[in-house]
Amino acid sequence: MIWQLEIIILVLVVVCAVGALAVRDLLGAAILFGAYSFLMCLLWAIMGAVDVAFTEASVGAGVSTVFFVAAVFRTSRRTRD
Amino acid sequence: MRRLGLITAVLFGGLLAYATPDFPDWGDPRSPASTHVSPYYIQNSLADTAVPNIVTAVLADYRGYDTMFETTVIFAAGLACLFLLRNFGPRAVESRLYRHRPTGITLRIEQGGDLPENSAEFERIDSQWVPYDLIIRCAGRLVLPFIQLFALYVVAHGHHSPGGGFQGGVIFGAALIFYALSHDLRSTLGHLPEARSLIVAAVGVLIYVGTGVLCLLLGGAFLDYAALAGLLGVDPVMARSHGILMVEIGVALAVTTVMVSLYYYLATAGRLDEGL
Numbered sequence: 001m002i003w004q005l006e007i008i009i010l011v012l013v014v015v016c017a018v019g020a021l022a023v024r025d026l027l028g029a030a031i032l033f034g035a036y037s038f039l040m041c042l043l044w045a046i047m048g049a050v051d052v053a054f055t056e057a058s059v060g061a062g063v064s065t066v067f068f069v070a071a072v073f074r075t076s077r078r079t080r081d
Numbered sequence: 082m083r084r085l086g087l088i089t090a091v092l093f094g095g096l097l098a099y100a101t102p103d104f105p106d107w108g109d110p111r112s113p114a115s116t117h118v119s120p121y122y123i124q125n126s127l128a129d130t131a132v133p134n135i136v137t138a139v140l141a142d143y144r145g146y147d148t149m150f151e152t153t154v155i156f157a158a159g160l161a162c163l164f165l166l167r168n169f170g171p172r173a174v175e176s177r178l179y180r181h182r183p184t185g186i187t188l189r190i191e192q193g194g195d196l197p198e199n200s201a202e203f204e205r206i207d208s209q210w211v212p213y214d215l216i217i218r219c220a221g222r223l224v225l226p227f228i229q230l231f232a233l234y235v236v237a238h239g240h241h242s243p244g245g246g247f248q249g250g251v252i253f254g255a256a257l258i259f260y261a262l263s264h265d266l267r268s269t270l271g272h273l274p275e276a277r278s279l280i281v282a283a284v285g286v287l288i289y290v291g292t293g294v295l296c297l298l299l300g301g302a303f304l305d306y307a308a309l310a311g312l313l314g315v316d317p318v319m320a321r322s323h324g325i326l327m328v329e330i331g332v333a334l335a336v337t338t339v340m341v342s343l344y345y346y347l348a349t350a351g352r353l354d355e356g357l
Contacts, residue, residue, distance in 0.1 A: 050243040051136045058251040063340055066258055070348040
């Protein structure tokens with residue numbers, strides 16, 4: 001695989017992970033976590049684990065983001081810490 | 082607390098990074114994982130099960146017992162969310178919003194008012210009111226059949242391509258959640274009420290376990306699909322392929338309905354009346 005592409009995706013994964021932890025707006029954190037899952041899905045696909053990538057795309061980037069947004073909708077949008 | 086968490090995370094992250102070089106290289110053919118059982122699966126899975134996708138063969142046949150309990154875990158997670166989040170308490174009837182269909186006028190009916198429930202002219206809308214959007218509704222209705230068809234394809238075609246019961250089930254559940262998002266939760270609940278959804282989840286687990294017990298009754302080992310050959314009228318190798326499909330359908334049913342029920346509880350705070 002093209003190693004430059006892998007480096008870019010890896011850096012973006014770390015950026016998304018740190019951003020999801022650091023951001024104060026929980027809705028933003030949920031969306032960043034979805035982006036993180038999607039980038040992880042790309043990494044799995046690059047490494048040839050296509051079934052894992054498929055699961056990550058459907059569960060991580062798809063349904064769990066919706067669950068997070070639904071939970072934020074029913075609770076509060078701001079963190080206290 | 083935040084500082085403590087940061088120190089812990091950095092410490093463990095450093096430890097993991099320190100331990101990483103001891104792992105065998107990625108894709109190393111001499112690593113223990115690649116020399117122990119993997120060669121057997123790679124060489125024999127097609128001849129044993131007639132399933133070209135080795136991952137599916139390993140997941141649902143060689144390690145079928147493991148996957149059975151994974152399905153049970155998902156079912157148990159759905160039940161846990163039922164007990165934690167479901168709110169059966171009596172609900173204070175506040176004012177409700179209704180739309181008069183022919184004119185598009187929105188009415189607010191205060192507490193104690195006469196509710197036009199079951200009237201064809203009035204349509205109940207959520208109190209956290211989302212404006213009626215024709216484009217979103219129609220686009221949702223157009224896309225939905227294709228998502229559901231793709232989900233069924235993923236379940237049925239898991240033998241040949243990536244996918245299987247779990248992924249297909251999640252996609253089907255996502256399609257139903259999408260229906261709730263593009264219309265409203267009550268229309269999804271009309272198609273798949275909560276009780277029916279949980280029963281179907283239990284039926285999915287039961288299909289998986291039932292396939293195993295059926296093999297046992299027909300003289301094989303538990304989840305040894307080759308024993309189904311006589312029942313299905315095919316040779317033992319194809320019987321293993323068909324057995325995989327049977328358990329994948331069970332997994333798909335359980336996963337779909339658990340995902341949808343989780344969405345019901347989260348989006349409505351356990352009330353199941355109105356939500357996102």
